[in-house]
Amino acid sequence: MGSRKNKRSRGGAGQTFDPMSVRWLEKHDGTISKIWNKIPVSGGHVIATFVTFLVGISVSGDWLGIFVNVGKQFGYIDREKTFILHDSPRKWSQLTLEDLYLQDVGKFVLISCAVSYSVYYGMGGFLHWYYYVRQRDRAEEWKCQPKKWITPELERHEIILGSMTLFVNSTIGGVLACYVANGGYSCIYYNISDYGWIWFFLQIPVVYIYMDYTTYWIHRIYHWPFLYKHFHKLHHKYKQPTAFSVTAIHPVESTNVQLLVITPVFLFPVHWGPFYAIVAYVYYHGIIDHSGIAFKAQWWQPWQPDAIFHDNHHQYFHVNFGFNMEIWDRIHGTYRKKDRVYTEDIFYGQGKSLSEISKSELEADMEERKSENPLAYRNNKNENQLTKNEIQKLKKNKSRS
Incomplete structure (x- = not known):
């Protein structure tokens, strides 16, 4: 993105640390820039791309699902645990976490939230600094709306709302990862030979088109007047979105989208590799599309x-x-x-x-x-x-x- 030089046009020594604002990063711009300027330009682009990918898979909470399936693929997690349909119905009061395939669910949720929040604030803060602080004076070179910026109040608002939604996303991601790890029902498979190479590759466009078309419609439906006013309007406070805007969405809507994306693993056979590669791609571009960057x-x-x-x-x-x-x-x-x-x-x-x-x-x-x-x-x-x-x-x- 051109020269490494940066002219800070806002901020100041009087700023204090506020985890619900990215403005405090500007106070440390000089220190961060000294370190960053030692990295070759090409290496900097690679780092920024990798950080964007990490933020993308963390905000959905699905990163833990990837780890669980990698563990199952290579034998670190027992694949012999499988779903069993009981012949006789049981009362809810009699069910245990083990019966529900949710043994150790608390640990899964805790780990999911801890990592997601760390990446969200740490890596998300880095992306903000990389563009919105370091290159602010050259906005016409990289920003979609170079003459317009969201206010500090809205920046803080999107991080507060995003943090709330991130908790919901991470919790759902942790519960689903726990369920799969304990052998709960799903259509995920690990041996390519089970369904052959043709389906291994064919499932990629099938899953991708399913995800994209269904999210198009759920998004469009949330733009109907009633749902827009009561849910989606929150997300549209940001006319100049940033990378933090991607999770700044009503938790109800976010849950709808997350469950819609994960649905294929319960409908038809999907190999975990292509499926989670698509999930990662979709969430990576979610960060890109909300970044406000060209x-x-x-x-x-x-x-x-x-x-x-x-x-x-x-x-x-x-x-x-x-x-x-x-x-x-x-x-x-x-x-x-x-x-x-x-x-x-x-x-x-x-x-x-x-x-x-x-x-x-x-x-x-x-x-x-x-x-x-x-x-x-x-x-x-x-x-x-x-x-x-x-x-x-x-x-x-x-x-x-």
Whole structure:
């Protein structure tokens, strides 16, 4: 991302440590920068990418599930423990944790939470410093909305909300990992020969498409007026999202998404390797898409939208509902269009025609479009930007009406 030099434009020696704010990092920018500047630029990019991956798998709480299945694959955890369907029903009062395949569940949850919070604050704080402190004075080079920043109050809000949701995610992840470790029912398998090489590779697009299409719809449903007002609106306080925004979501909605993602392991045979590779990929891009940074998909990811796609969703609210494939929005007509206006009051992803809006609405929309960074788009060109002739024609028509 260019020069290593950094000009701090905010912060100060008077700042105190506040775990629910990232501002305290700025106080230590000089010390961190001295250490960081000793690392080669290429090595720095690798570290930042790896840290993003760690944050991605930790915020879901599914990292422990990966460890459990690796243990089962290589014999560190007994694979002989299997689910047994009892012939006679038993009363809930008679069931033990062992009967429910949840023996030592407290330890699993504790470990899950401890590691997730450590990564969230530690690695998440590093990502914030790497871009939002170290490169703040060069925002036009890397930020999706370089002239706009969320307030310190909102930064603190997203970390408080994210911390609450992270506890729920980590608890669910710990319980599920414990359940699988103790031989609870699932369709996870470990020997490729059980279902053959064809299914081993075929399950990758099957699981991936299932995850992405179902999350597209659950996300879109949470944008319906009632659910948006009571649940999802919390997440849309952040018009300029950061990496911390990914968990800053209502715990009810987050639980819906997490359970939806894990569902395949209870529906059809999935090898743990491809399944958790997809889970890691999905959550990694969850961090990327909420980062506010102009990340672009690699050449080998023709299906993956750039980060600006979801940044547009936060900026314009009810549009671009997909995550790792934009095709669902194109099919269902919820993909952002140049000739439409999108605001928080216009629901269902269709927007409003430029010919239907008032002059003041047009001016507000023009300001929003100007705040987008063209460098965040393919070929460094924002195709949603209106030309001067188009703007003049629209304003002329508004003046006549």
